Amino acid sequence: xxxxxxxxxxxxxxxxxxxxxxxRFEKKGFxxxxxxxxxxxxxxxxxxxxxxxxxxxxxxxVEYIVSGPVVAMIWEGKNVVLTGRKIIGATxxxxxxxxxxxxxxxxxxxxxxxxxxxxxESAQKEIALWFxxxxxxxxxxxxxxxxx
Ligand code: DAT
Ligand code: MG
Numbered sequence: 161x162x163x164x165x166x167x168x169x170x171x172x173x174x175x176x177x178x179x180x181x182x183x184r185f186e187k188k189g190f191x192x193x194x195x196x197x198x199x200x201x202x203x204x205x206x207x208x209x210x211x212x213x214x215x216x217x218x219x220x221x222v223e224y225i226v227s228g229p230v231v232a233m234i235w236e237g238k239n240v241v242l243t244g245r246k247i248i249g250a251t252x253x254x255x256x257x258x259x260x261x262x263x264x265x266x267x268x269x270x271x272x273x274x275x276x277x278x279x280x281e282s283a284q285k286e287i288a289l290w291f292x293x294x295x296x297x298x299x300x301x302x303x304x305x306x307x308x
Contacts, residue, residue, distance in 0.1 A: 163193060163235065163283055163295060164235050164236075164244045167232050192233065194233060194291045195234075199226070199230075201226060204289075205221075205222045220270060238307070244277070247260065247276075249261055252272075253266035
């Protein structure tokens with residue numbers, strides 16, 4: 161089953177949005193397969209965002225990610241990568257639709273509360289980086305109520 165990497169950024173943790181955000185993924189029907197609250201250092205944040213290292217906003221982005229603890233998660237489900245991105249909303253909260261996490265809880269692109277993998281391939285890379293021991297192996301008893 162497909163998996164994605166979701167991270168609640170430091171502003172999301174400080175603003176007490178952890179429960180709200182986890183609840184949205186849970187209520188959708190996705191399954192939590194990994195979870196930790198963690199402070200990351202500069203080298204780790206740079207590795208996570210290495211594809212953006214040439215962007216003018218890269219240093220600010222890294223400083224933001226190391227500015228406080230983040231909640232790192234693995235979520236599993238059918239089409240969870242793409243659907244997770246839809247739940248999160250557009251990168252710039254000015255463009256994020258109401259009903260999405262960024263649309264409901266963020267104002268600025270540099271404080272957009274949450275990260276989600278943009279493809280199955282990046283999800284695999286990000287899960288390997290953040291969860292070297294891999295996902296937690298369990299099967300929700302709700303499975304047959306969510307999938308036919
Ligand atoms: P996303 O997080 O939606 O996948 P991304 O991977 O293009 O977006 O960029 C990673 C983060 O970098 C994004 O969540 C916020 C920040 N960012 C992106 N574009 C930016 C810009 N033009 N100015 C400032 N920050 C930006
Ligand atoms: Mg991205």
